[in-house]
Amino acid sequence: MAVIDNSGARLAQVIGFYGQQGQYGFVGDVVKVAIKDAKGEKVQAGQTKKAVITGTVRWMFHLRTGEHS
Numbered sequence: 001m002a003v004i005d006n007s008g009a010r011l012a013q014v015i016g017f018y019g020q021q022g023q024y025g026f027v028g029d030v031v032k033v034a035i036k037d038a039k040g041e042k043v044q045a046g047q048t049k050k051a052v053i054t055g056t057v058r059w060m061f062h063l064r065t066g067e068h069s
Contacts (some may be wrong), residue, residue, distance in 0.1 A: 001013070001014065001033075003035075003051075004054060007038075007040065007042040007043045008038050008039050008040020008041065008042050008043055009035045009037070009038045009040075009043050009049075010036075010037040010038060010039060011035075011036040011037040012033035012034065012035050012036060012049075012051065013033060013034045013036055014031045014032070014033055015032050015033065015034050015048070016031065016032040017029060017030075017031055017032070018030040018031065018032065018050070025053050025056075026053065026056065027053055027054065027055065027056060028052065028053065029052070029053050030050060030051070030052055031050070031051055031052075031053060032048060032049075032050060032051075033048065033049055033050075033051045034046070034047075034048050035047045035048070035049065
């Protein structure tokens, strides 16, 4: 997922949830992330940090009729 902050991190991968069980995260959930790509001195790739989900994307599904859902 893309990172929105001033730490220098660009990409992160969610590796766990705090305080909940399940496989989906929603806005406001605290998650544990692994930094995959970074450009600064505050964080480096390979570190793990806490993060808050601030936005989600609704994925579009293509139906056999050619419509989008």
